[in-house]
């Protein structure tokens with residue numbers, strides 16, 4: 001049995017699939033060749049799938065709209081974001097206690113279970129607020145942490161790229177806050193276990209029964225493997241074969257694109 005035969009068999013052996021969005025289904029808001037076909041392929045096989053994303057600037061309904069406009073056969077229940085996971089996780093932990101959220105206004109609709117209040121919060125939740133990350137806001141969060149609020153962040157990504165320009169991502173700000181307050185942020189999004197466990201609950205399957213397809217080796221693949229989910233790295237996003245070699249990343253399952261998983 002050849003390598004590609006095995007990888008198709010891996011997909012066949014699973015009851016459901018988790019799909020990363022950026023770099024797997026979309027690149028810069030455009031569908032990646034093979035992605036729409038793959039979603040239809042899964043539907044024809046009757047395998048449930050869930051798109052899981054760390055984005056903290058788009059609500060689930062906005063993401064759904066983008067995917068539908070691109071021609072994906074996707075419904076709202078096929079998507080889970082780190083914001084949805086934060087909403088469920090923090091509600092379970094804090095109920096109606098006040099939580100201060102430093103997030104983009106566009107995602108507030110996905111935090112509707114929480115009692116969002118800036119004053120005397122039990123916890124602070126920090127996402128990407130773009131241009132608003134100034135000294136004043138950082139100092140405000142810092143003081144809440146010093147007053148004993150628990151610390152949550154969507155992710156700790158180091159940087160991101162828009163066109164040819166690199167930008168500091170949330171991780172740099174979170175690290176600064178951790179350093180000064182001496183309190184470590186609990187991460188909600190990938191590669192956190194919280195994200196994968198909530199995703200399994202949402203799709204209604206056990207870790208053995210699903211696989212994840214992602215373009216980020218650390219966040220999608222290694223994170224999922226920690227909770228017992230097999231991962232396939234696809235090279236349509238942030239990694240090329242060359243970068244994998246430079247970084248010494250050795251994914252167990254590697255595909256060039258999603259066509260390799262279809263008959």
Ligand SMILES: [Mg+2]
Nearest residue numbers: 020022023215
């Ligand atoms: Mg990705």
